[in-house]
Amino acid sequence: MSRPSQPKLTATDHNGVSVIQSQAHAASSSLPAAVAGLQQVPQLVPANPSTGGGKALAPSKMKKPPADKDSEEYRQRRERNNLAVKKSRMRSKQKAMDTQQRVNELKEENERLEAKIKLLSKELSVLKDLFLEHAHNLADNVQPPAGAEGSSPAPNSTSTNGQ
């Protein structure tokens, strides 16, 4: 079912920034086409006040030039970053898959272990029963060694022990 009408709660107001995207770098690869068109917009570069006279010696907090889009260095950085991003995302995805796989492996392992436990438990149970039986037998005809014999009917009580 879909949400027919949602009273627009939380107008996800992100920053109200005008975004001007313009890209035109070489298509890395495998883009069907339809790369969203971008084009340069006449962005006005703020006239750099440059170092007029008063040079505030601010050790930090210096306004960053909006990164001139035309700058050669800018494009270079962008491209590098795009690459890094791609790489990072690939890694991320790979990791996710690996984790999923790990889950499957662990699940299998778990089943195996549980099966083994079941088996061992069974074996133990059997042995214990045998022991009990012997114990009963011994208790019934508790006859010191040497000439031990005679009748020993001893109705065997098949007591099933629990676990």
Added chain:
Amino acid sequence: MSRPSQPKLTATDHNGVSVIQSQAHAASSSLPAAVAGLQQVPQLVPANPSTGGGKALAPSKMKKPPADKDSEEYRQRRERNNLAVKKSRMRSKQKAMDTQQRVNELKEENERLEAKIKLLSKELSVLKDLFLEHAHNLADNVQPPAGAEGSSPAPNSTSTNGQ
């Protein structure tokens, strides 16, 4: 050294419009500021040509209006999509975390199971040893009823079971 421009010209098939968003929405949490002052002029809403008369009745394959960026409906769709995207990503991330957690749980479970196996094995081993001992004892003074002569060592087969 300078980067020769890519021979790849920006041949944007269709839709070569830059996006200029000017949102006057309330700034939200997040980005402190640093919003470049990019104000865009309010675009005039195009007078709807309305239904003049010639309406091509295309049953299918109708060209999609390049999505007029100014369109009210466009903005609406974008916003909806942005929301959906956000939701989707959140879910994706959540899922990843869940999976990771699952791995941890399974690992713990595994350890528990292995410990249990170890314990059971030990128990089994003890019991088996006891059995063997008994068997030896019996073998030593085994007195088959009714005339038993000679010693019958009965080679005990210490068969260790496999798993």
Added chain:
DNA sequence: GAGCATTGCGCAATTA
């Protein structure tokens, strides 16, 4: 401070 790595976000194409 340079530089890659992460992460949140919006856009657009696909898919369901």
Added chain:
DNA sequence: ATAATTGCGCAATGCT
């Protein structure tokens, strides 16, 4: 037509 996914670029931020 709508919502959900997915690939991608941008920019801020984290980390070396």
